[in-house]
Amino acid sequence: MAGEARNLKVRIDHVSKVYETRNGPTEALRDVSLDICENEFICVVGPSGCGKSTLLNIIAGLQMPTSGKAYCNDHEITGTGTERGVVFQQYALFPWLTVKKNVMFALNMRGVKGAAAETEALEYLKKVDLEKFANHYPKELSGGMKQRVAIARAYAANPEVLLMDEPFGALDAQTRTQLQSELLETWEKDMKTCFFITHDVDEAILLAQKVIIMSARPGRIKEIVDIDIPYPRNQETKLLPRFMELRNHIWEQVYKEYLEVRK
Amino acid sequence: MEMTKQTAAAKRVRLPRPGRIVINAVLILCSLIWIYPIVWTIISSFKPQADFFKEQLTLFPATWTLDNYSRVWSKANFAVYFFNSVIVTVFSVLLVLIMTNMAGYVLGRYKFVGRSALMAIFLSSICIPLVSTLIPVYQIVKGMGLLGTRLGLILSGAGGAHVVFLLLFSSYYSTVPNELEEAAKIDGCGFLRTFVKVMMPLSSPISTTVIIMESLWTWNAFQLPLILTLNNPTARTLAVGLYAFKGENTVDWTGICAGGAIAMVPIIVVFIAFQKFFINGMAGAVKG
Ligand SMILES: Nc1ncnc2c1ncn2[C@@H]1O[C@H](COP(=O)(O)OP(=O)(O)O)[C@@H](O)[C@H]1O
Ligand SMILES: [Mg+2]
Numbered sequence: 001m002a003g004e005a006r007n008l009k010v011r012i013d014h015v016s017k018v019y020e021t022r023n024g025p026t027e028a029l030r031d032v033s034l035d036i037c038e039n040e041f042i043c044v045v046g047p048s049g050c051g052k053s054t055l056l057n058i059i060a061g062l063q064m065p066t067s068g069k070a071y072c073n074d075h076e077i078t079g080t081g082t083e084r085g086v087v088f089q090q091y092a093l094f095p096w097l098t099v100k101k102n103v104m105f106a107l108n109m110r111g112v113k114g115a116a117a118e119t120e121a122l123e124y125l126k127k128v129d130l131e132k133f134a135n136h137y138p139k140e141l142s143g144g145m146k147q148r149v150a151i152a153r154a155y156a157a158n159p160e161v162l163l164m165d166e167p168f169g170a171l172d173a174q175t176r177t178q179l180q181s182e183l184l185e186t187w188e189k190d191m192k193t194c195f196f197i198t199h200d201v202d203e204a205i206l207l208a209q210k211v212i213i214m215s216a217r218p219g220r221i222k223e224i225v226d227i228d229i230p231y232p233r234n235q236e237t238k239l240l241p242r243f244m245e246l247r248n249h250i251w252e253q254v255y256k257e258y259l260e261v262r263k
Numbered sequence: 264m265e266m267t268k269q270t271a272a273a274k275r276v277r278l279p280r281p282g283r284i285v286i287n288a289v290l291i292l293c294s295l296i297w298i299y300p301i302v303w304t305i306i307s308s309f310k311p312q313a314d315f316f317k318e319q320l321t322l323f324p325a326t327w328t329l330d331n332y333s334r335v336w337s338k339a340n341f342a343v344y345f346f347n348s349v350i351v352t353v354f355s356v357l358l359v360l361i362m363t364n365m366a367g368y369v370l371g372r373y374k375f376v377g378r379s380a381l382m383a384i385f386l387s388s389i390c391i392p393l394v395s396t397l398i399p400v401y402q403i404v405k406g407m408g409l410l411g412t413r414l415g416l417i418l419s420g421a422g423g424a425h426v427v428f429l430l431l432f433s434s435y436y437s438t439v440p441n442e443l444e445e446a447a448k449i450d451g452c453g454f455l456r457t458f459v460k461v462m463m464p465l466s467s468p469i470s471t472t473v474i475i476m477e478s479l480w481t482w483n484a485f486q487l488p489l490i491l492t493l494n495n496p497t498a499r500t501l502a503v504g505l506y507a508f509k510g511e512n513t514v515d516w517t518g519i520c521a522g523g524a525i526a527m528v529p530i531i532v533v534f535i536a537f538q539k540f541f542i543n544g545m546a547g548a549v550k551g
Contacts, residue, residue, distance in 0.1 A: 062445050080448045091440040096464045105460075109450040157450055 007038035008074075009161055009193050010059055015068035016218075017054050027218035028054040031068070034212065034221060036161070039191040043208035045201055045250065047258045051219025052197045056165050059195060060086050072161065082110065085159030087150050087167045093138040099149050100125065100134040106157040124152040128182070144175035151183070161193045169199065177235060180206060188232050201251050205229075206237060211246075213253045216260040225250055301527065308332070308520035315516050331521035335508075339518065341525055343497055344504035348482060348526075351416045351500055355481040358421035359428065360473055367432020368462055372439070385426045394486070396423075401490055411495025416488055420481050428473045435469050436462065475537050482530045501526040 017029040028051040036042055044052050057063040058070050061080040070077040072084060086092075093102050103121040112120055125131045128148040138146055147167055154162060168176040180203060187194060187207070198204050204211045208227055215222040229242055237243055303322065307315065308331050310324040335341045369375075370382065400419050409415030439462070447461045463470075485502045492498045499507065505522045508515070 060445075060449065062448065080451070082451045084449070086445070086449045088442040088446065091442040092446040094443065094446075094461065094464070096467070106450050109452065153446075 006040070008035055009038050009040070009072065010034075010036040010195070011071040011074075012036075012055070012059070013069045013071065015055075015058060015065040015070060017051065017058065017063070018066045029058075029065070030218035030220050032219065032221055033068075036193060036195060038160075038193055040210065041187055041194045041196065041208050042210050042212060043196045043198055043204035044212045044214060045198060045204050045254055046214030046219065046222075047216050047254065047261045048199060049261065050214045050217050050257065052214060053165055055214075055219065056086070056163050056195065056197055059161075060084055060163050062086075082157060083160040085154040085157045085162050087147075087154045087162070087164040089166045089169050090143075090146070092150050093146055093153070095138050098135050098137055099130060099141070102138070102149055103153050103156045106153045110157060121156065124156045125149075127155070127186070128152045142175075143171050144179060147171065147179060148182075151179075159192075161195065164194065164196045166197050166199065168203065176200075176203070181235060183207065184231075184233060201247055201254060202238060205243060205246050205250065206233060206235075211250060213250060214257070216257045222257065223253060304520050304527070305524045307517060308524045310517050310520075312515065312517045331517045332525070334515075335518045335521045335525070339504075339508055339522070340496070340499075341501070341504060341522055344499050344501045345525060347413055347416075347498060348500040348502075349529075350413050351420065351488075352478055352481045354417045355420040356474055356477045358417065359425055359477045360470060362421070363425050363428040363473060364432055364463065364466065364470065365458070367429050368436050368458060368466075370429065371433030371436030372444075385424055385429060388424050389426050397486060397490065400487065404491055411492050411498045413498055415491055416498065416500065419487055419491060420484060425477075428477070431469050431472065432466060435466055439465060471537055475534060478533055479530060482526075 012032055012034040015029055015032045016027070019026040019028055032055060044055070046052055054063065058065050059072070059077065061077050061084065064078075072081065094105065097105065100118070100121050103124050104117045107117040107120055122131055122134060125134055128151055130145060130148055130152065133141060133145065138149065141149065147170075151167070168179050171179065184207060186192075194207075196204075196207060205227055211225045211227060212221055213223045213225065214220065225246065227246060229237060229240065229246075306322055306324070309327045309329070310331075311326055311328050312331065314324060314326070370378065400422070404410055404415045404419050407415070407418075409418065443461060443465070444457055447457045452460060482500075483502055484500070485506070488500050489503045489506070492500075492503060496504075496507065501522070505519065505526055508522055509519060
């Protein structure tokens with residue numbers, strides 16, 4: 001395998017997840033195995049409710065698999081860990097703290113305190129172009145700005161793996177495009193290992209080296225598509241013929257699963 | 264800040280002018296009637312003792328004096344009562360706040376065996392009339408050897424289940440999005456740190472409500488403090504002291520008014536101060 005030469009970061013080994021609910025058990029994931037290597041950018045697409053978030057939460061350590069195991073750096077994942085950072089779709093900012101203090105919270109937890117934390121927080125905010133809003137409260141920001149803060153915060157925690165659960169899902173098309181470009185630029189620079197969930201096929205192809213297509217519930221890995229479009233990429237990448245090809249293929253697969261859900 | 268003010272103003276219902284004037288007049292009249300006894304008490308507390316019956320109904324005395332206060336404060340032990348009230352209220356409120364906040368957090372956010380049963384017990388305890396717990400509480404406090412002590416008053420006041428506060432906290436916590444808690448965990452917060460650093464600030468509007476209501480409650484509590492301090496007048500709170508003061512010598516009406524003012528004014532100040540804070544807290548913490 002091609003990935004063998006690279007450093008393995010996260011390994012998901014025959015993971016299944018069943019939720020016990022009042023209306024009986026829900027099988028969210030069935031026998032999912034996946035390797036995430038260092039510096040890799042992986043996107044997951046699939047119909048909603050197919051278990052994407054569940055998979056991410058298992059890697060984050062927020063949920064435990066019903067069977068199978070997940071590893072990070074060869075250690076079994078039994079809880080959250082600072083080597084794994086998460087950007088949620090929304091709500092993850094502390095509303096009673098200013099933007100700067102939100103970022104400083106992550107830094108404090110990492111042991112950076114006082115004035116050092118403040119200057120570092122401002123640096124992270126500068127990277128997402130928000131240093132002017134350092135002393136604003138989250139409620140005073142637009143959705144796109146809030147999500148930028150959440151990303152700055154995740155970076156401030158300095159994780160080895162960044163887990164993102166539809167981070168741009170709640171944003172309007174224009175803001176989403178902008179944040180995609182920013183994220184792409186950042187990744188091309190620091191190549192931080194990324195596990196990114198989206199329901200937007202274009203977004204997946206634009207960002208990822210590998211797109212994972214998940215099947216309708218119970219979530220299984222249906223296909224892994226290598227995106228052989230070289231970096232650096234930008235919004236114009238979406239116009240390349242190869243992009244169109246990949247998109248048609250992935251879209252068709254996702255659509256089939258979508259129909260499966262409708263049944 | 265600017266924005267919330269504007270939207271609040273825009274949402275306020277605007278009545279047509281004549282209607283507004285009539286309603287305002289009625290409301291002002293009602294508040295005057297409502298507040299008159301309090302104003303009268305406070306003003307009477309500045310009347311010379313000898314003039315009290317002469318000037319019983321006049322709102323503004325001919326001469327103003329602080330005699331009543333100094334008399335009540337030093338001779339009638341109100342300095343001690345005041346101190347007791349402050350201590351008992353502060354610590355009761357602290358205890359109740361910590362207790363109901365923590366319990367509400369777990370009841371509102373965690374599923375565990377027996378949770379519903381526990382909730383049902385708490386809820387049904389609302390139906391038990393407070394008076395029926397007086398004797399058992401008295402006996403427990405006595406058994407602990409805390410009769411006639413401030414600690415006894417604090418524990419007996421804070422010791423109830425405070426079901427309403429518990430429900431306030433637990434229903435509030437159950438609506439907090441998981442992501443906030445998870446974000447804290449991702450940053451490396453454990454259970455305790457998540458509670459202290461994330462959940463407690465988040466619940467500050469509820470905490471303020473609890474502080475206001477529990478201070479009022481404890482400060483004005485009468486029955487339980489009365490029976491718990493029967494043997495030791497120096498542990499009395501203001502509410503009890505005021506009552507006892509009436510019977511001790513020939514009735515000192517202006518003294519009672521001064522004592523009443525001492526008992527009333529601090530809690531009104533606390534209420535007004537926290538009410539403002541309460542509204543700010545609501546705007547800051549609930550809207551994300
Ligand atoms: N905490 C939970 N308890 C019970 N069922 C859940 C829970 N979380 C998710 N599920 C169910 O598991 C399935 C997968 O959910 P999720 O992982 O959120 O899917 P996705 O992120 O792909 O939309 C859904 O059917 C959902 O209803
Ligand atoms: Mg999801």
